Amino acid sequence: MNVFHDAANQVEFDSITQWKKEGKPVVGYTCSYAPAEIFHAADILPYRLRGIETDGMEVGDTYFGPFICSFPKCILQLAGKGKFSFLDGAIITPGCDGMRRLDECWRKAGEDINGIVPDYFYYFDVPHKSENHGMAWYVEEIKELIRSIESHFKVKITNDKISAAISEFNKGRRLLAEIENLRTRDDVVVSGTDVFAATVAGTVMPRDEYTKELKKWATALKKRKTSLSKDKHRVMLVGSISDEIDLFELIENTGKAIIVGENLCFGIRYEGNEIKEDGDPVAALAEHYLGASVCPRMYGKYKERLAMLKERIVRSQAQGVIMQNIRFCDLHGAENALFERDLEAMGIPCLRIEREYGPHIDIGRMKMRINAFLERMESSEKRAAASAMSAEVSVSA
């Protein structure tokens, strides 16, 4: 497990150092709509850019305006401070308006701070719709990305190599799905913090190593007997992008809750779904990455996302949902409100929190609100139990 926590909690960790020692390139990417398999197929390490380890914002605030989410600002800050010096390339995607402007802000910061922009810097244009011409555009974008990687890194990315990469990534996805199944049981043997660390690690670790470690861990988990969920509220965590293990810890360290599922950009929502291994591999990647409407950036797909969330709530037996959005993340902020409306109507307690990403300056406030929410869950559960009991008594009378 430590290997996952090490990868999830550090920008640069042993596997990266080892990878670089072997003379192999690392390319950072910003969004779950970037097909990491393409890089793996070229023997390039795809590395999901994160904002962890940020300890200031002077670079981020210099180039981004004030009304921007702190996540891309943290990435820029880390880039400006040389923390991503191991990168040989970066792919910027228009996941949202804040994130896509990382393209200009990073390049412009590079005019002032030498050496912070990787040699390979690429804008990957993901459409906001997955039907017909949207899908065709995305397929063409992947092909263009392949051509660009081949040209810059002097590699050849064949369909066979992409298929092999898909197959390798799917192994991890299947293992994560197995772990996800363990979280649906009455007695949950794994904490949400550990599962999330393992998921985040999958976005930054060399994939072969990751699959091997994940397999070991999944095998060990299946043998575990100790329940971590006894007398705890089962909650689900959803909303804005988060790679923060400490956010999970914050919730689980209350001692009153266990996270049995998440619907986050870094979470299982993507990693759990396999990609088709037969047919055209580029089309399969496109169908997987663009076709599943998991992010509110895909406008007009709320009902699909709600249905997916409901299904996961039911499967994981979650009793409540914690919805967070980073300030200025309007997409998740607005969608959380709709989720809250619809889930509360179904009797599922929800908590909506707006917060800052990164160093938890508002940790006290967050703790207080989470504790209050868990108390609310407790009292409603007690009320439900009492009314069930009184109904039973009146029936027997």
Next chain:
Amino acid sequence: MRPEIKEYNYDWLMGKTLKAAAHVPMGTKKETELTYRYIPYYKNIAKTFIDAGDPGVQALKMMSRYYENILTAKEQGKKICATTFCNSPVILYAMDIVPVTFEMLTAIGAMIWKRGMFDYMDFCCEVGMPETSCSSQRGALGAILGGLSEKIDLVICDTPGVCDTNANAFAFASEYLNKPFFQLNYPSSIGDDRSQKYHIDDYKEMIKFAEQHTGKKLDYDRLAEALAEVDKQDAMIADLEDMLMLKPTPVPPMFNLVLYAGRFCFSGRREYTELLESMVKSAKANAAAGISGLKNGEEKLRMFMCYIDHYTLDVNFNHFLEDRGIAHVGSILTRNFRDNNKYVEDMPGSAYGIDTSSPDAMLDTIAQMNARLPMVRSIRGPYDKKGMWLEESLVCAKMYDADCVVYNGTPGCRNTWGMVKPFARDMEKHGYPTHIMYDDAFDDRVESWEATRERLDEFFKIRGLL
């Protein structure tokens, strides 16, 4: 929302206010002056338009007509479509659909009402929209979500790929009100064959959606008529654009606002043609006399607004420009990028033409025209790439001989706030003093107009511009 606000249907209230305002100048000068005594809260804004002469009066009539259309849509059996300012209403009119443009209605309310659109903006937050989302939608949308306006039937927005907060407001409205939703989506590039094709494919899907939800087929004869009217309008817009290049410019600052407001409301309709005819006539008269369009007659500074204008109470921003002798040489909203404009000569691939020779040609025309509306045209991709914000701003600043560049927006504009600092720095490198306003174009609570004015004055003074 405060109970007293809920007492009134917002559309009705604003529609009647504008209708009354449009009637004020129909009396004698003495009657008009007398009327002002009875409308102290509306006097300044009414006087601003009426004092602008016939173009101002035409603008009042046009806004009144816009509301009249909304208020009478249902009794005429027409569907109402919520849409954005950067989605041309031409296609909607050709399909007998009445457009409700959130940003236009918010701007109108913000300019006319002393209390602005605050209650409605806040109501959006009450029902779940983040307070950080764009005020330009939240104003009118608040009234709609609160059930205080004519009911919308469908939602078409065209900002995905360009403005998250805008698209998100429309997606939220669609879900909250359970109305069908369509998004026109823009890639990050413009002018190349691939994105041109994407626009057409997307536009065809939009027409299918509108036909499905209104039960009406697109009438191509009607579309041809509307495009012929757009053609006429574009020629007059090009005239005004040419006159904006003159020094001093004979075009009053107010004309910028009215020019694009008319286009967003009534593109392809006779109402807008009449307004443009009046504006061209007035500006040509100034040009023939060699005088500035500014009221005091002296043009001290030429300012290019690289984004949007400021729309709060009484169009104070407009008065500020008039008082200081600042000529407004356009904004991102003013330019239409029709191929008959001089400024497009330096930006190959940026313009659209009009071809009504066949249904396909018309669809191509309108798709490309739509893709060149403000915002969706030049802030869709990285700002320093071909045809994007920096190139457009530099071309316009140069061509209109601007002395300075000013950015104004809303805190909700995640897209421009993500790049405006390096953008401003690049403009400065090219020799244009550039000021970033930190206010909200639609909400004076973010920064009072007085504070905004002070900061603008400070910029002009420190940079030695005035």
